[in-house]
Amino acid sequence: MLLRTLGGLELEDSNFGRLKPLLLLTYLLVEGPCERRHLAELFWPDNADALNSLSVTLTRLRKGVPGAVEADEVRAWARIENDLDDLKAALAARDYARVIALYKGPFLEGLYLPDWSAELEEWVYAQREHIARQVRQAYLALAEQEAARNHFERATKLAEQAYQLRSAPALEPEDLLRLYPLLLAGNSFLLAEVRREAEGLGLRLEQRPEEARAQLRRVLVGRERELQALRSLAPGQWAWVRAGAGMGKSALLRALSGQYLQGRTGLPYATLEPLLGRALGQDEEALLRALSQSKGPLLLDGWERADPESRQLLVRLRGSGRSPAVIVASREPPALEPDLLLELLPLTPEALRDFPGAFEQTGGLPVLVEAYLREEPLETALEARLAILSSLAREVFLTLALLEEPDLVLVRRALGLGAPRMAEALEELTTAALIEPSGRVRARRTALDYLEGQPSLQATLSLKLARQRSGLEAFPLYQRARLLWEESDLPGIEQAYLAWAKELLRRGFPQKAAEVLEEAPASPEVRLLRARALERSGAFRQALAEVEPLPQRPEVLALKGKLLHRLGHPEEAREASERALEGGVEARAEALNTLGLLARVRGDFATALDYFNRSAALFLTLGDQLRWAGALNNVAMTRFEMGQEAEEAFREALEVVQDNAALKARIYLNLGRIYEKQHAFAKAIAVYLDCARLAEDSQIMSTAARAWNNLGVIYHQQSLSEQAREAYEKALRLAQQSGETVVQAMVLGNISELSDNPAALEEAIRLLEAAGHTAASEGYKAQLALVRARSDVKGQT
Template identity: 35%
Template sequence: MTLRTLGALSVEGVTFRREKVLLLLAYLCLEGPQPRRRLADLFWPDATNPMNSLAQHLVHLRGLPGALAEDGPRVAAAMPCDAAQLRDLTRRGRHEEAAALYGGPFMDALTIPLGADLEEWVFDTRDAMGQAARAALTALAAQAAAHGQRVRAGELAAQALTLDGAPPPDELDLPRLHHLLTLAGHPLAAQVDRDARSLGLNLSAAPAPVSAPFVGRETELSALSSLTPGQTAWISGHAGMGKTALLEALARSGGWTVLPGRADPPYATLAPLTGAPPTTPHAALSALRDVKLRVAVDGWDTTDPATQGALAQAAAARPGAVIVLAGRGHPPFDVDLHLHLGPLTPEDLRAHPDLHARTDGHPVLVGHALRGQPLDLRLGARVRAYPEHVRDTFLLLALQDQPNLRATRAALNLDADTFARTLASLTTEGLTSETGRVYAAATIREHLHQIHVHAALLHLRLARALPGDAAWPHYDRSRDLWEDADETRAAHAARQHAQAQLKRGHPGQAAALLDTLTHLPALAVTHAWALIGVGRYQDALNRLTALSAHDQQVSDALAARAVTLIRLGRTDEAVALADQISGSGPDAAHAASVRAHAARMREQWEDARRHATLAAQLWNLHGDDEAQLTELGMVARAQVGLGEAPDAVFEPLLERARGIPSARSRLLLNYVMLLGALGQHGQAEALYPDLMQALQDAGDTFGLANVHINRGVDAHERGDLTSAAEQYRAAITYLRGTGNTRLLGVALSNLSEIDHNLSAFEDALTLLAAAGQHDLVAQIRRNAQLTTP
């Protein structure tokens, strides 16, 4: 429950209407614990027995759960009160919440007579609450003005001026309200001007609104607006981090004088405050004695030493004015508030979707984007003016999403000291973060790649310095400039990059990369594994067959060839190759798996179980949990063939694989397919949602395509052609860009059969035949219901 005193007098959730009881509760909420005697004398000064009157009212308060906390002779409130909340919110600078909480004058609905002291307290509290709400509205209006929202600023200032329950605005309120109303062209500006003249105040017209976009920084604006006379604040940040924009926003919010830092003559920066530059330190300090003055100096680094000394003395002496100083470095003396500006956060830019992704929150780039200007408008010109080693450092860093500083230094052939100084300079200039990451690097790369040869040379320098996998994207960008010595290292980098893609479950990307490097024999085996992953078995076999006779007999080539042959259904050849592999390495695990698959195809379930168990043990030896669980799935399949129940052997494996999404999705896929093959369609159907979620979690597009094709075949065989077509189309969507010709050909041929599109059917079979899937083509022709020409 909350006590409501602003606008209405009530307790939320109850129908309690005793005004004096609630007034007593409000007094305790706002003034804190009180002695009983003081309460009695204040509330019942003319009563015969004030303590008895107090006791009767406390009885009523005890009837409100959680209203009172009594401790001997003292009484306190334990219930929240909106007036106390408003006071707390304004003290903490939470202006929006404070303004929303104000529902009207404090205790405006009281109808009971009050003693003189209590009545004075009610009126004083009413004025204080109204003034707090006005301050909140004025702060919101100033923030709106700072962000260029003139109409909104005028509306809020008008609310503050005419706020019911607030006292008339004083000589501190009137200048700010006049500024905000004039900025918005609001008709109430003239009334404020008249009120000010009646008080002997001269109000200057509001400055023209600045067109520069300004977003974010609400917290910083609020903190600066909350400074009190005599306090000093410091704003630091690298170049381009928005120090000047923040001070311009302060000027638009009203009541601030912003002075640009000047290098000469002495005290020239302070000249606007006195009409002419002060001539002595005492005169300079005197210019800062006005408690109504709120002054900001933009550019401490360019301000003359005499003015710096005067401002440092003012920060210590606190002569009266509020002082804000902006510089690139940290404050050289003690200040009351230090704000360090960095890039804007995604939350700062929430009103502008995608802007943070384009600019990395760099304030200069944000401003360019909001104006519709190129993001490199200023940065590009600055970079071109730098010495060559500074420019190339910046560009090499821009070519990397996560810069490798050691490799970048090696690529530039710079000593550690020169490189550190260069990086520090780029950071100070606001071009890079402290970690070397370039702001809006994608835009810089886009412009750089238009200068093809220079960009390729920079990529090559990086590729030669970066380790393995990270080097390949840069080798790829610089192929035209490779020298003989680069061929071997580039092949090594490409293999590592492709292997990383295979491990992440992206064989299509690995195959696409290695398709462009077929002239490099060192990549043949890795290429074959990628081609196997996308179902291009004949291409994988051709790649391996092109190896020299010696290279074909190497263990990893034998393993890849054996797996390719087993996928093509050439069982005897696959097993013969697998038998040539010895040892206990990964190749031996592949060989055991090939023998297990061959036994499964022959329905020799005991042999399949034995070989799959050996493969699982070998993968366990090498710490590959995913491969081990995959082979244990084959063991489970063989156990089902030997008579065990599918759920008894698969469910423990699925539980064990919960922490390995890819293995779990594959196990679940095999389990569901097996249930369907055994005719347990109801159980299989119940598992489909879990299966689809597992495949999506693992990012297994092949598995998802397989599921849709199998469900399409089931619907096809039942005669539900509409559902079958939907499943085939879903499978085709998942297969897009994967390079899996086998599954794509199956989906296309089945779909064209449903559509009775003979031409499309033949095109699909031609696609499969070109990929070496001749057995599959023959099977589809046998099953097809279309007339084959």
């Protein structure tokens, strides 16, 4: 059962409807345990035996609403689910949308008891006003949140509902001042009425709509503790709020009730002029008396900007002991001893928990939080914040932002700063809370986005940093600075690009490595590594085009032999590989691996196995685990072709490659062939699918093409024609991208067999003959005769 008190009085899911007992139950829920005598006098003031009437009513409640009310000889109390507790919980949680949803109308609306006492009736009306006042505050708070996000139409509608809330008491002056901008921002029909009400209280509302919107856009979140502390100041007490620009000092002061003053230079007492009024022109004692009689608290925003005479008078006011509460906001340390000193820090993740993503995007910097909540570009807000920094601090901040991890020594060297200048910049940035003590930049992602819009500045700072670094660490910086490369930078740039590309190859992303090296200075070493990356991604023709112009050194010949083999030129491949054997360990290892592949194609498995074992031993000597794993993969496949146990060799190769997607894909391709020959088709399909996924992720199109072709063969054998056709078509597209002739011919041959289409097989034969694969083309010619015969039979039927 639920006791509803908002919008009426009823007990849900119950037939109990006596109003006076339910009112008693409500009273006990609101006020807590009460003495029986007090309850009797309040509810039955004219009854000669009021205590007996109370007892009868309590008995009725116990019977009609079991467990709702309890009593002893002295007191009574209540426990039951009710909407007021839900409303209080929503208010405490500042869940203003829920408050509004729960409020179904005025407290005990429509309730009338002919025999209730004036005191009880007054209690009902007081509670009704109190609850309506709290709900109105919720409407206003929700309206301000909407306005802060530039949703002025919604904000105005909520403000109108707040003003028109039934049973709410008359608006206090501070509520009118809070309400008016919300109505003005959306041009409410209630403006004239609210202005008249304000004039009746001696308030002049002369704000313009654009001013109201600007005021409402100021967002204040996460400062509840500071607000509570400042609101608790007693008359005569002083508070000093210190923080750098953009930390929300002004927003904090504007959220308080009091006389708001902005620090102003110019004529004497320019800052205090709104308070001194007619006293201006009199002696200082008269001014001090006028100031001490001001209604507080006084809210001075910007002590450092205030004119000297105003500051001097305020210092005297502090010493007089007869002043209103004064709250000063300043970038500077306190100019006098305050009763409360608040240092505003960036907002914490906890303070921003109600705004998902806000802390991650803003680092808790209030100026960025405001922009985030208003859905405005953070880079623009950051730019405005950086504009008030010194040029030195701005340069240090943006240079730090370019680094994944802060390195103050590196930044100092890159910018050519002496220790005093660097310390000066760091102090300014720390005071502004733009960096942490370690040098880590707050809201780094936003800082990088800002730099993206300043390409010249980004390149300049990146180049300064890159010149102080080398290898992998230098690469991202050199890449950002490529518009400003100079001749003297080229050796460092080349080494950085080579280091990055080698790391990409190690991790199994050859296509990305090739793309990176396309930007690098075109030295022989860069071209050779790019050719290697293209080869590993299956782009054999492009790779060969890269190595052709290079001096024919053994390491170049070794790669060239591998490429010629892939492109179907076995004799040229053998010649280049044999010449490469005259080179160093790396060239010999690669050449031996290619010679092994050529031997395996000829069916000379014993020779192939010898070549592969020697290649594996050399790659192991070099410490090149990935190419060692590739050679082990070839050893395993050759052993299988020879009828030997091979799975152990494949497992060894997989352990070596670990998470290298490209090599894992090649091993899976061979493992799939083994499962296929063992007629373990379910295993083969699973392995081929993994192989295709890994190869495509690594952009190794030739391996992906072979995997899809083999899948097509299995589907064809299982009479799954549609799946087979889809697999072949995908294989053909990938093979065409890689430029591997043999794979293209293989796929075309399979498509021909699937569809009994001689034309596809004829194209395969042309490809093989053009590439010099005579033996393979002869085999396909025999197959072509069978396909033509089947086609002729179909045509006759």
